[in-house]
Amino acid sequence: MSIAVEHIATDQPPDDSKARDLDYGWQSGNRVQLLENGEAYFPAVFEAMRDAQREILLETFILFEDKVGHELQGILIEAAQRGVKVVVSLDGFGCGELSPAFLRALAEAGVIVQMFDPASKTLGIRTNWFRRLHRKIVVVDASVAFIGGINFSADHLGDFGPEAKQDYAVQIIGPTVADLHHFALAQSGRQVRARRGWRRRQQRPSPWADEHGDGLVRLIYRDNIQHRDDIEEAYIHALSQARQRVVIANAYFFPGYRLLREIRNAARRGVQVQLIMQGQPDVLLAKLAARMLYDYLLKDGVVIHEYCQRPLHGKVALVDDEWSTVGSSNLDPLSLALNLEANVLIRDRAFNQQLYQSLEALARDHCQTMPAKRKPRLWLWRLTVGFLVFHVMRHFPALASWLPAHKPRLKPIESPAHDV
Structure with missing residues (x-):
């Protein structure tokens, strides 16, 4: 079985103006909820996805074929089949063990699945160690967003045993969701639209908000270009x-x-x-x-x-x-x-x-x-x-930039896939 792919460079934006646009200011009026461990995170994320009407954007470092991964797969397939646009960006190292059948089921349902810097093993060892897509972001219908450190794997649940991870994420409802939506679209290679008031917000030079009060949230990130x-x-x-x-x-x-x-x-x-x-x-x-x-x-x-x-x-x-x-x-x-x-x-x-x-x-x-x-x-x-x-x-x-094939790429998995 083979899955067709095409190459899209994603480690740097196509031009400097786009890089400058991805500089997000403080936004007031947000509601932020702390989600501790998978027991709080997965139900909240899965409920939002099941209620999705238009779009689901997901980035994660790790997705495993365990009970959490299979539940996520089913939710995304069902959403895509009812007409929701679903874009999933996975890291080639953290998700390198996903089976072709698992990915094919998503692609055939209409889910847009993209793998960041995939690489086959060399002598049984994965070599794509560096510059990982380590973000964990979910945005649903541009109205609710989740961000934190929790991957889609059962080892974030207490019943996994002694190796279950202690971790945190947040659910955000409010103006910052628009920033997360814009960011997730841009990073996935999707087209984004400039939003009213964007330039006005970028005029704030301070990394702290001018106002003092509750509900202020700012998205920050690091890349290997202008936001290192x-x-x-x-x-x-x-x-x-x-x-x-x-x-x-x-x-x-x-x-x-x-x-x-x-x-x-x-x-x-x-x-x-x-x-x-x-x-x-x-x-x-x-x-x-x-x-x-x-x-x-x-x-x-x-x-x-x-x-x-x-x-x-x-x-x-x-x-x-x-x-x-x-x-x-x-x-x-x-x-x-x-x-x-x-x-x-x-x-x-x-x-x-x-x-x-x-x-x-x-x-x-x-x-x-x-x-x-x-x-x-x-x-x-x-x-x-x-x-x-x-x-x-x-x-x-900087040292790695002298080596060949050092720039990570995002590879969309296309459907239909054909057995050969």
């Missing part, structure tokens, strides 16, 4: 403004020196800084890398918790009593320097408090706290090694 540092800069700016508390829960924590310095500086000026890391990682290297930084942070009063109940997969943070972020971006070289990522920044006191209570309960009930060491051992050596490793990875895209 947007997510990192948002973290740095928020940390520099912190006055009361900072809580960061991140699965893969190995940030560059500038972000690390802002975390330390916040603790030095009396801010209560808590980091929640993986205690039972799904990738052992992630835990070892994060622990290289512990001494550097502990000596200045940063409180570090390791979540020990199951693997932590979250990518969330909050500052003081208003600012929060939820998305797909880890604080490691892959997310900050290579992958295609998307987060939302949220300025909403009620949401901030809800996220804080969830993370506080996680730290209190399911984490072990790292002891502060009076005489840190080898922290300078660890920091130096960490600095070198991060910045080698950070400049990897």
